[in-house]
Amino acid sequence: MRAVIRRNKQLVCDEIDELVPGEGQVLVRTLACGICGSDLHALHHMEHMIETSRRAGGGALNFDPSADTVFGHEFCAEILDHGPGAAKTLKAGTRVVSVPATLTADGVELLGYSNRLPGGFAERMLLTEAMVLPVPNGLPTEAAALTEPFAVGAHAVAKARLDPNSVAVVIGCGPVGLAVIAMLKARGFGPVIAADYSPRRRAAAEKLGADVIIDPARESPHGRWEQLGVPMAGAAQRMARMMGVQFGRPVVFECVGAPGVLQGLIEAAPAGAQIVVAGVCMESDRIEPAVAITKEIELTFIFGYSPEEFAATLDDLAEGRIDVSGLVTGKVGLDGVADAFVALGDPEAHVKILVEPSR
Known part of the structure; x- marks a missing residue:
C-alpha cells in the first residue's frame, strides 16, 4: 500500500x-x-x-x-x-x-x-x-x-483554574490556540481575548467565538485586563477585594511555543495570573523567576489529553458545541x-x- x-x-x-x-x-x-x-x-x-x-x-x-x-x-x-x-x-x-x-x-x-x-x-x-x-x-x-488536536485544547482548559468570572487571554491562534478558544467557549467561559499577528488566524479565532480579537502589532493584548475588571497590580487587587469588588482569576494560555514568549507573559500578565503553557517550545528558553515570584505567577505546563477528554471532544464536535x-x-x-x-x-x-x- x-x-x-x-x-x-x-x-x-x-x-x-x-x-x-x-x-x-x-x-x-x-x-x-x-x-x-x-x-x-x-x-x-x-x-x-x-x-x-x-x-x-x-x-x-x-x-x-x-x-x-x-x-x-x-x-x-x-x-x-x-x-x-x-x-x-x-x-x-x-x-x-x-x-x-x-x-x-x-x-x-x-x-x-x-x-x-x-x-x-x-x-x-x-x-x-x-x-x-x-x-x-x-x-x-x-x-x-x-478530534485529536481539539482534545489538546480540552486538556489545556481542564488544567486551567478558571472560575465563572475569569478573563482568559489566548496568545497565538494557530491550531492549538484555536482549540483552546473553542473549548473555552464550549465550556461557557469568557470573555476570551485572542491575539495573533496573522489576519487569517485572527479571523478563525473570531469564528470560534473569541470575544476580543487583537493584532499585537497594533495593541498589547494585556491592555484589556483593566477594562474587563481585572486589576493589574497585586496591591490594586487586594484593595479591590477589601472594597468588595469581585473579579475572576486571570488566565493566560501560551500557544506560541517560541523562545522569549513565556518571559514576556510573566512580565505582562496581571499579578496572580495562571499561565497555561500549551505551545511547545523546542529550544532552550530563559525566564526570570524573581519576576514571577514577586507577582505570584502560576505556571502550568500541559501535554496531550486523557482518553476521557478525547471522547468528550468528539461529543462536543458531534453535538455542535464546537463548529x-x-x-x-x-x-x-x-x-x-x-x-x-x-x-x-x-x-x-x-x-x-x-x-x-x-x-
Whole structure:
C-alpha cells in the first residue's frame, strides 16, 4: 500500500507492506488525517524530540529516527476488517476515530511516531478495537479528523483554574490556540481575548467565538485586563477585594511555543495570573523567576489529553458545541504532502490541511 514516509529527513511517497490485524486489532482505511505542527518539527528535528522525551523520563518516543516513519496522528478512518478474537462491536464500514496509540504483542506503538506501524499518512492503519470510537451524528469526516488536536485544547482548559468570572487571554491562534478558544467557549467561559499577528488566524479565532480579537502589532493584548475588571497590580487587587469588588482569576494560555514568549507573559500578565503553557517550545528558553515570584505567577505546563477528554471532544464536535466548519483550508493526496508541509510554514496560506490518501 502507499504511504508518505519520513526517510533521511525528507518526505517520500512509496509502497510499504500491507497490514494484517492482530489480536484485538482492526484494520482501517484512512479517510482523512491532519498535518500537525509537531509533524512539521519532527520532519527535521526528530532526534531532538526523542532526546527531550528521554530527558523527561517518559520514554514515549522510543524508536529509531534514522529508520522509516509514517507520520499522521489526527485521523478519521473506516473499519475494513477485524483481527482474531475481536468483539466486532463496530462493523466494517463504520467511520471511527481513536487516540493514536495501538496495542501490540510487543507493547504500545504511538501512531505517527513508530517504526513498526504507519500513521495516518498511509492508506491503511491498525488500531486497537477497544479504543476506537464511532463517529456519531453524521459528523463529517473532516470535522471528525479534528478530534485529536481539539482534545489538546480540552486538556489545556481542564488544567486551567478558571472560575465563572475569569478573563482568559489566548496568545497565538494557530491550531492549538484555536482549540483552546473553542473549548473555552464550549465550556461557557469568557470573555476570551485572542491575539495573533496573522489576519487569517485572527479571523478563525473570531469564528470560534473569541470575544476580543487583537493584532499585537497594533495593541498589547494585556491592555484589556483593566477594562474587563481585572486589576493589574497585586496591591490594586487586594484593595479591590477589601472594597468588595469581585473579579475572576486571570488566565493566560501560551500557544506560541517560541523562545522569549513565556518571559514576556510573566512580565505582562496581571499579578496572580495562571499561565497555561500549551505551545511547545523546542529550544532552550530563559525566564526570570524573581519576576514571577514577586507577582505570584502560576505556571502550568500541559501535554496531550486523557482518553476521557478525547471522547468528550468528539461529543462536543458531534453535538455542535464546537463548529469547526471552515477551519480546513486545504486537502491533499499522498503526493501533495511534502508541498503541504512547506505551505503550512506561512500562517496566511492555511489554517489546517488534511491528507486524504484516496485523493
